[in-house]
Amino acid sequence: MQSPHVDELTDALLAMDRVRASECMKSAVNGGPPLQGVETLVVPALDRIGEMWAEGGVALSQVYMSGRICEELVDQILPPASPSRKRQPRMAIAVLEDQHLLGKRIVYAILRASGYELEDYGAVELDTLVTRALDDDIELLLVSTLMLPAALRVADLVSALKEAGSDCRVVVGGAPFTLTEDLWKDVGAYAMGATATDAIELASAWRDDGGGQQ
Amino acid sequence: MTSATLSSLDNLLRTLEHREPERVPLILMLTMHGAKELGMELREYYARADCVAEGQLALQERYRHDVAVAFGYAAAEVEARGGDVVFRPNGPPVAGRPILSGPEDIRAMAQVDVQNTPCLARVLDSTRMLADAIGGQILIVGIVVSPFSAPVMQLGFEAYLDLLHSGDPAFDRLMEINQRFCIDWANAQLAAGANAICYFDPLSSTTMLPLEKLRDTGFPIARATIAEINGPAGIHLASGRVLPSVDDLATTGAAMIGVSALEDLSEVKAACGDRLAVLGNLNGIELARCSPEGAREMVRETIRKGAPGGGFLLSDNHGEIPYQVSDEVLRAVVEAGREYGRYPIREDL
Structure with missing residues (x-):
């Protein structure tokens, strides 16, 4: 199931608006399991941006900046050492x-x-x-x-x-x-x-x- | 069938005037294949101006196409500043580790003396040799990397994108230094005998950066730079898309544009109208894999879409044909170009 904030996060990422992206993330996680927030919000938004790039609708720099912003935000809720991080496959x-x-x-x-x-x-x-x-x-x-x-x-x-x-x-x-x-x-x-x-x-x-x- | 009366160069100029020439000009950007002609390793080949000139003349003899390229490799522009170049046996040399690590390095950059820097002087020597041999008959093209795209080699892509989005004044300083170099380097090649400059600017494609960002950066930089180049210029986005920005690219002062294999040539041609001639867009990677018959078909389709009305030059999509493209395939491209590219273009093509 996708988060209702996917559109909003996509827009925030394409505009390189870290503050708005962070607010979307907080709303989506909202005390629940961080990984669930990642899978229902971040992954669909990044997937959408990737598809837009493949179709020529957005630029590679936007894909790059979107990935960087999301990486930073996810590190805050799911630190690298977190047991919830997915380590398989190697x-x-x-x-x-x-x-x-x-x-x-x-x-x-x-x-x-x-x-x-x-x-x-x-x-x-x-x-x-x-x-x-x-x-x-x-x-x-x-x-x-x-x-x-x-x-x-x-x-x-x-x-x-x-x-x-x-x-x-x-x-x-x-x-x-x-x-x-x-x-x-x-x-x-x-x-x-x-x-x-x-x-x-x-x-x-x-x-x-x-x-x-x- | 009437025999050709226009010289290669006159035929090409006619298409640049958006009139139908006698035949579609064939621009094989063979920057590496000269080494094969001379039986040399690429590194050894690029190290000698006479070999590059000889290689280009041998390719001219073999394929009878409409361009000679004295250019060696793009990474020479960072080599000129003390950067490393990584040579491979089967592909273009590439820039090694970035030569700039941040704003401090940018502030410390000095201008390069293009006449007396060995890796650049070699290109000028090759250009002079080609001009002596075929000047006035065949287009000799000089190549520069744009001030806006060169930092990908100078800083690394990631660091450069971070700089672009940071608002740091070091960006303006870098553009100023690179622009001076680019103009000097282009004009030195023209003075040595090049007829035109290909301004490589892959970052000024909407594949790489949003249109709004390019309107503040890549396009005005291209306009200002091309305005100071003392000869005609084409702009090449090296496989990047052009269609979303044709109107902007048409204001850069370039006479011609390289087209990506990812785009429909008919659409690009229609969008360019008589503002920009189009160059392209054979898929170079595909040429490295396909049969001669496949290459013929690719040429037929490309000419069908691009040639009617003139303003078209048959070439690859990237501005450099991969070293892996065989002689057999290149011959098929040439033969099909000659067969299908005679004006008026057949309606049943």
């Missing part, structure tokens, strides 16, 4: 062989604003990413790319993880995958996130099926 996010970090930052903020905790590996080379994902026993690895060579490199990442016996699901996002519908399949990814909020859906699906096979 997730990590990284930019593969590139320095364009914004897409990763947006997805990271939106997942945290949705109550998830995840590792942020930053911008890393392939070998480092494989090692870290294996060491941390990552179950859902989100990989952000901006340029085609990095997008194609995901195929090597998927192979390396498989060869090491990992069942980690590699989810890709970024311009090359948005511009070409099936590129994510070519590189052997588990899925592609067209918008930042697709990551919430994928994490949620993993929880629902317990990380079972596709």
Whole structure:
């Protein structure tokens, strides 16, 4: 069930109005479980903004600022150490062989604003990413790319993880995958996130099926 | 069939005047493929002005298209300020860690001497070599990153967005410094023999920032900068959407605009009217995956939507064709461009 404040929060976020966004959050939580407030208010609002971006209706900077504002607000009601934070699946996010970090930052903020905790590996080379994902026993690895060579490199990442016996699901996002519908399949990814909020859906699906096979 | 009578450059100028030329100009933005022609690694190729010029001439010979690009890589603009560049074997070099960490660094920025900074001087040398070889026959395009978009490389995207929304006067200082550099850099390329400047401004797309914000920032900065460039300029938003801001972009002084593959070319063409010629919008990523037949079909459809009436140049959507696009596919693009792009454009295309 969605909170009746979703429209209001969406408007406040697009206007980058932290005060109004905070008031919406207080009204939605209203003494109830914080996670419920997050799921019924924050997630639908961010999802709506993500869809608007995909349709060209809002700008990436608005998606970014919305994620940042929500991340801060949710941290207040659901601190990082809170037992109510969602720690499954074990997730990590990284930019593969590139320095364009914004897409990763947006997805990271939106997942945290949705109550998830995840590792942020930053911008890393392939070998480092494989090692870290294996060491941390990552179950859902989100990989952000901006340029085609990095997008194609995901195929090597998927192979390396498989060869090491990992069942980690590699989810890709970024311009090359948005511009070409099936590129994510070519590189052997588990899925592609067209918008930042697709990551919430994928994490949620993993929880629902317990990380079972596709 | 009549044979062509207009030179490549005259044919292109005619389309920029929004008249139907003899054929659709073909602008293959091949900034990396010259290295393949010479059998060199990209890093080694970019390090030598003579190789870049030779590579462009070899590509000209191979594809007979309508542009030569002396440009190396966008990250040279941060390299000129002491920044690192990360070279990869199969893609464009990119800027390494940001060179600016905040307002203090911005206040301390000095101007760059574009003539005597090695990574920029190489581009000027390549431009002169190309001008000696093909000047007056083929368009030689110079490339600059806009003052408004350059901070994505200088500061990092996140820090720059934070600065943009902070109201800190360091933003104005950064724009002032970048604008001076951009004008000097564009004019140096024109003086070296470039015929026109491509003003890359991906941040001035509504894909990236809201229209209202751009009306206070990116568009007035583009207007002021382009006004001081001593030659014709096109504006390219590097895959960002243009349609919501065509009316604003038409006031920047640019003669041409690069169009995203995410947009319908017919709609963009109609919105531009005779204010802006349109350049685009073959999906470069798709070209890296598709067959020659697929490329031909993409070209046919793009020409069908964009070419009638002139004011159109066939190119990719990003302003740089991926290194992974094969010779076979590029040949198919050229052949289909020649076949379908002859004016008058066939009505049954």
